[in-house]
Amino acid sequence: MTTITTVGYGDIHGTCSVEKIVCVFLHLTGVLSYSFLSGALTAIIFTYDTIGQKNTQQIQILDRLLEDTELPSDLYNQMKLSVENQDDIN
Numbered sequence: 824m825t826t827i828t829t830v831g832y833g834d835i836h837g838t839c840s841v842e843k844i845v846c847v848f849l850h851l852t853g854v855l856s857y858s859f860l861s862g863a864l865t866a867i868i869f870t871y872d873t874i875g876q877k878n879t880q881q882i883q884i885l886d887r888l889l890e891d892t893e894l895p896s897d898l899y900n901q902m903k904l905s906v907e908n909q910d911d912i913n
Contacts, residue, residue, distance in 0.1 A: 874909075881906045 837843040882903060889899050 878906055878909060 837846045885899065885902055885906065888894055
């Protein structure tokens with residue numbers, strides 16, 4: 824069980840059946856906790872990455888709009904600032 828859960832080997836280990844069962848339970852609890860936390864962290868990072876990609880695409884669209892039209896620079900700057908601050912609102 825120690826090998827499967829990759830928690831390593833130590834000098835302190837269970838010697839009787841009850842202690843071994845407790846160790847198995849603690850190993851599984853530790854692995855499940857670690858898995859849950861790493862999955863939650865991955866989801867948070869993915870969400871921020873998705874928001875960043877969306878903002879980058881919107882700024883690229885604004886840049887093309889600025890090149891293709893006679894968009895006033897004040898309006899462009901306000902729109903760009905609005906896009907950059909969208910993640911604070913969401």
